[in-house]
Amino acid sequence: MPENTWWKRGIVYQIYPRSFQDSNGDGIGDLEGIRRRLDHLAWLGVDAVWLSPFYPSPMADFGYDVADYCGVDPIFGSLGDFDRLVGEVHGRGLKLIVDFVPNHTSDQHEWFKESRSSRGSPKRDWYIWRDPAPGGGLPNNWNSNFGGPGWTFDAATGQYYYHAFLKEQPDLNWRNPQVRAAMHDVLRFWLRRGVDGFRVDVIWHLMKDEGFRDNPVNPAYQADQPDINRTLQIHSTDQPEVHGIIAGMRRVLEEFDDRVLIGEIYLPLDRLVTYYGENLTGAHLPFNFQLIHMAWRAQDIAALVEEYEGAIPPGGWPNWVLGNHDQARIAVRVGAAQARVAAMLLLTLRGTPTMYYGDELGISRVEIPPDAVQDPWERNEPGLGLGRDPQRTPMQWDGSPNAGFTTGRPWLPLTPDHGTRNVAMMQEDPSSILNLYRRLIQLRRRHLALSVGDYVGAHADGQVFAYERRFGTERLLVALNFGHAAQAVPLPEGVAGARVLLSTHASGEPAIHGQELALRPDEGVVLALS
CATH class of the missing domain: 3.90.400.10 (Oligo-1,6-glucosidase; Domain 2)
Incomplete structure (x- = not known):
């Protein structure tokens, strides 16, 4: 049952290790720093921690060029540090998910x-x-x-x-059974150390066309787009044989109890859902990034949710993502007011939500001076706005000069408002987006309707998207105003009464007049229906 499966009912929190907490003053986050900040995750209420790569690497792509799959880069610490982290994560009742980067290695491997x-x-x-x-x-x-x-x-x-990415990242040949066996042993190495699952990097890239046919030219390509858009990646990605590879990984995880396999997949919905695999033998959670790229409009989001819910195979479990280390932060994409609405959307839709560190603070865009640029993609294709550094800046813990992240010089700049936009100050402010996230997580824990209940579309009109979550006799209505003006929302037919459980607004409650809810501008609300 979903309510008994941790990765279905739980909330995943992604940490980019370079940027969470530095423990030794070198300006780069590390595993010991993460261990020291676990209290924040326990206070927030998330269920699982996902770590981006920490393996030995020349850092051409900041750890996604792995030189040794069974170690820890000295920048991040040691295997002993990792083992201590696993123990303390589990000691707090949390789960630990790590990145697995099987498509390519470092050229120094x-x-x-x-x-x-x-x-x-x-x-x-x-x-x-x-x-x-x-x-x-x-x-x-x-x-x-x-x-x-x-x-x-x-x-x-x-x-x-x-190499699908940098020349320093040669692609492995997954058609070779020796490669598959070696990588399965890598999975077992970390599973035996206690990890609870893997997020598999670029999983749809693992198999290539056996005949190495040219990709077709993209007729919609424009000069201001990245090089990769020149062709359609029909033969270099998403090959039918990839599903057998993923099923093989899944079988390795099933040698251990209660583990989860998550796949990074940037594909349209009809292709994405095939990664659940035949008879659900693929990824438990093929990452659904559609909210990241969808226009932030109520009717578009509502149509997306309906399409996704209808496309998931029987028995498959949905998931939702608002941001990650590769994409502009949600507060950048939708603004500060709508970032609060987005938080409610993420934490009330059916399926497993994944949060990205710092989004609970509403961190927005950080301008990276040209001499501070780190991202190799930005360096290779400058001027196109492709750089990923702005969403990888250090976590902001307090109002000290380096926001409590380091005693040295941070590897990337902080936001200009880090003196006030930080954990210490925002914890004390009941109206902060940080406390909104915490209340949403608490609400989700209290109500099975939100964590594992059914989804029922209710209303999508103008700037409002409303839907129900149901479990047993409990009915909750989530109403989200994507606009900057007040909106009236009809309550579902047959509802005798409604009670506000939570609003994204800092003060007051929306008014309920008979069978109509009066949403304020940029407001999301969860109602209990009776």
Whole structure:
């Protein structure tokens, strides 16, 4: 039953380790820093912590170029630090999810060093090597997601290797059973250390077209778009064979009790839901990023929810994400007032919500001076606004000069308002967005209708989206005003009365006049119906 499954009823909180808490003054967050800040997560009320990569890495892509899958980079600490963190996470009744980056390694990984040593290397086929095209040049037209071609020539062996991202991130060949076996052993290594699940990076990339056919040209491409949009990634991603690979990972997790497999997938809904797998043998939670890219309009969001609810296979469990380390923060996309409405949306829709660190503070855009840019994508394709640094800035804990994040120089700048937009000050302000998040989480815990109940669409008109959550005899109505003017919302037929459980507004309550709710501008409300 959903109410007995932690990853269905719970709330996931993503931490970008470089930016959560520095414990040694080098300006970069670490595992010990995360351990020291677990009280914040317990106070907030989340159920699981998801850590972005902390593995040994040259940091060409800040840890997504893994040089050793079974270790901890010294920047972040040691395996001993990791084990202590696992123990304290579990000691607080929380779960721990870690990133798994199986599509590519660092070019400094021992596997790749051996693979590129010669064409006869036993690990040559662990990566994707191709001869030049007839007459010379690239094997095909596949682009890198970070700009430029997806192929780099290795002069020593006379072949190209494929990299969907940076040239320092060569793609593994998942058609090779030795690669699959080695990566399954990586999963077991961390499962035995007590992790409760994995978020699998770019899971839809793992298999490529066996014939390496060119991707079709994108007729909608424009010059102000990134290179990756020049073609449609029909042959370089989302291949039918990927589902067998994911099912294999799922079987490894099922060797252990009560674990979760989450897949990062940026695909349209009709393709996304196939990653639940045949007979639900795929990812438990194929990440649903649709809210990140959807226009922030009531009717569009309502249509999205209805489409998603209808597309999930029987027995599949939904999930929702508002932001992560790759996407602009929600307060940037919708503004401060609507960020509060977004919080209510995220924490009251049916399915597992994933929060991103700092969103509970309403952190907005941080301007990164050119000389402080860290993101390789921004460096490769400057001027297109692709940089991910603004959503990776340090967590803001208090009003001290570096917001309590570090005693050194932060690796990225803080927001200009960090003196007031921080945990210490906002905890003391009952009207803050931080306390709104906490109250929403508490409300979700108290009401099974919100955590595991059914979803019933109720109303989508103008600037208002309203829906019911039901469990047993309990009926709750969530009404969200996406506009900046007051809106009237009809209550469902047959409702004798309604009681306000929570409003996103800092003071007062919305008025209920007979069968109509009067929402104030930029207000979300949860009502108990009777």
